[in-house]
Amino acid sequence: MAKIPSFRSLLKQVLHLQESPQRTALAFALGVFIGFSPAYGLHTVMVIVCAWALRLNLLALMAGAFLNNPWTVVPILGATYWVGALLLGRSEDSPSFDWHDVSFSAIYEQVIPYAVPFFLGGCVLSLLGAAVAYPLAYFFVAKYRQSHPAHQTEPLPPPQDVR
Numbered sequence: 001m002a003k004i005p006s007f008r009s010l011l012k013q014v015l016h017l018q019e020s021p022q023r024t025a026l027a028f029a030l031g032v033f034i035g036f037s038p039a040y041g042l043h044t045v046m047v048i049v050c051a052w053a054l055r056l057n058l059l060a061l062m063a064g065a066f067l068n069n070p071w072t073v074v075p076i077l078g079a080t081y082w083v084g085a086l087l088l089g090r091s092e093d094s095p096s097f098d099w100h101d102v103s104f105s106a107i108y109e110q111v112i113p114y115a116v117p118f119f120l121g122g123c124v125l126s127l128l129g130a131a132v133a134y135p136l137a138y139f140f141v142a143k144y145r146q147s148h149p150a151h152q153t154e155p156l157p158p159p160q161d162v163r
Contacts, residue, residue: 019057021145025138027056031064033130038080038122043068064133076125081114084121 034046047065051058068076085091097110 021138021141024057024060024141025134027051027060028064028137029130029134030054030056031061032067032133033064033126034061035065035068036076036080036122036126036129038119060137064137067129080121080125081118082121083124084117084119087120087124088117090117 030050031047034043034050037043037046039046043065047058047061050056051061082091098106
């Protein structure tokens, strides 16, 4: 039975990739962009497609995308709507929901007015998140590699056999 690699082992693999800090930071920033995008339910698919199409590191992309996780999803959703509503001049609007009619058409009618602020806010936060994530990731990856040159560190664990 194959041993599951630890988080520390995966982090070392990301930090010691045979690619430049720029590409690793780009993959992380693109992952952050995807994580903040309003395409909920498609984040993992988007990460896999971007890793394949752009030949970026899957682990770095996933790390960025999974900043949006069960613990952070509510604040991110709230900020997404708030930013969109603010940009559209609808900041006094607070979403409300009538629980007396939960048919599909009633839910659709209640949700649709909030869709535009949500998607606008998601796009803006995606761009801002990626713009902040790239220089931070680049700084930390470059700093780590400078202080831990590949020839001074212990060898990486071998890839696990998948059967």
